Every structure is written in structure tokens, then in C-alpha cells.
Amino acid sequence: MTATLEHTNFTVADPHATAAWMHKVFGWHTRWEGEAISGGYTVHVGNAETYLALYRPPATQTPQKLDQETYDFIGGLNHVAVVVEDFEATEALVKEAGFTPGEHHDYEPGRRFYFHDDNNIEFEVVHYD
Incomplete structure (x- = not known):
């Protein structure tokens, strides 16, 4: 049996703005959008097989160091x-x-x-x- 990646979920500042540039650049479409876990909001953008879930929590926080290299952290994207x-x-x-x-x-x-x-x-x- 082979597994297939269905989606990945990202926290973003504005899921509609992120989805908009993905529509233009990658030719993807919005598959679904609506209220999400913990009072947040999510937009699913992709194609018929896979998508990215663009999640905005009710209160956003900015990482303390945006220039830190993610490759140095376990669990880093x-x-x-x-x-x-x-x-x-x-x-x-x-x-x-x-x-x-x-x-x-x-x-x-x-x-x-x-x-x-x-x-x-x-x-x-x-x-x-």
C-alpha cells in the first residue's frame, strides 16, 4: 500500500491574501474555506488531489527571530x-x-x-x- 500526501497546514497572517497569490502563481483554486480550530479561519488552496491549509489563528504571534535558519530546529519547516x-x-x-x-x-x-x-x-x- 502506498500513502499519498493530502495536505499540509500552515499558519499565515492572511489566508485570503496567501491564497490569492497562489491562485495566480501556481494556478491553484480554493477548495474550501471557513471557521477552524480554536476560533481560527482556514482556506484550503490547491488542486483536486492535494492542497495547503492556510490557517489564521484568532490572535497571531510573530516569531521572535524571523531570520533564524529553520534547518537548525527539529520540527522546523x-x-x-x-x-x-x-x-x-x-x-x-x-x-x-x-x-x-x-x-x-x-x-x-x-x-x-x-x-x-x-x-x-x-x-x-x-x-x-
Whole structure:
């Protein structure tokens, strides 16, 4: 039996704003939205098979150090990788959404670049050749 990842849940400042740029950049749609655990609000954005749950708690807190490297912490979220069909077009959409593409790497079997969104979540955009 093989398992399939259904969704991942993130805490964000504004789930509607995060969903909006994901609609434009990744071509995803909102699958569901509504009240969530502990008085929060969630927007599920993705495709027919998988999605990201974008959760806003009733009272948000900002991490004390936004520049801390998540790779150094057990349980840290390091990045979310998204496979795209058109690498250059997606990079242009990332820039149009107001984000700055960072590291680019070309290696077997494809290409990738990274960017941080306005919640300081790192995304990896991947294209397989």
C-alpha cells in the first residue's frame, strides 16, 4: 500500500491574501474555506488531489527571530516544493506577485529556484526536464 500526501497546514497572517497569490502563481483554486480550530479561519488552496491549509489563528504571534535558519530546529519547516510545467513563466509570476526569487540550481533531473513569501515561508519551484 502506498500513502499519498493530502495536505499540509500552515499558519499565515492572511489566508485570503496567501491564497490569492497562489491562485495566480501556481494556478491553484480554493477548495474550501471557513471557521477552524480554536476560533481560527482556514482556506484550503490547491488542486483536486492535494492542497495547503492556510490557517489564521484568532490572535497571531510573530516569531521572535524571523531570520533564524529553520534547518537548525527539529520540527522546523524548511521549504515547500512545487513542480511546475513552465519554469520561466512561473518565475515571472513569482516576481509579479512581489516576491524575489533567490537561489537557482540546475541539476539532474531538472531546475529549481527558491523564494520566501510574505509569511516568511520558503517555496522551492521545480521543473523536471
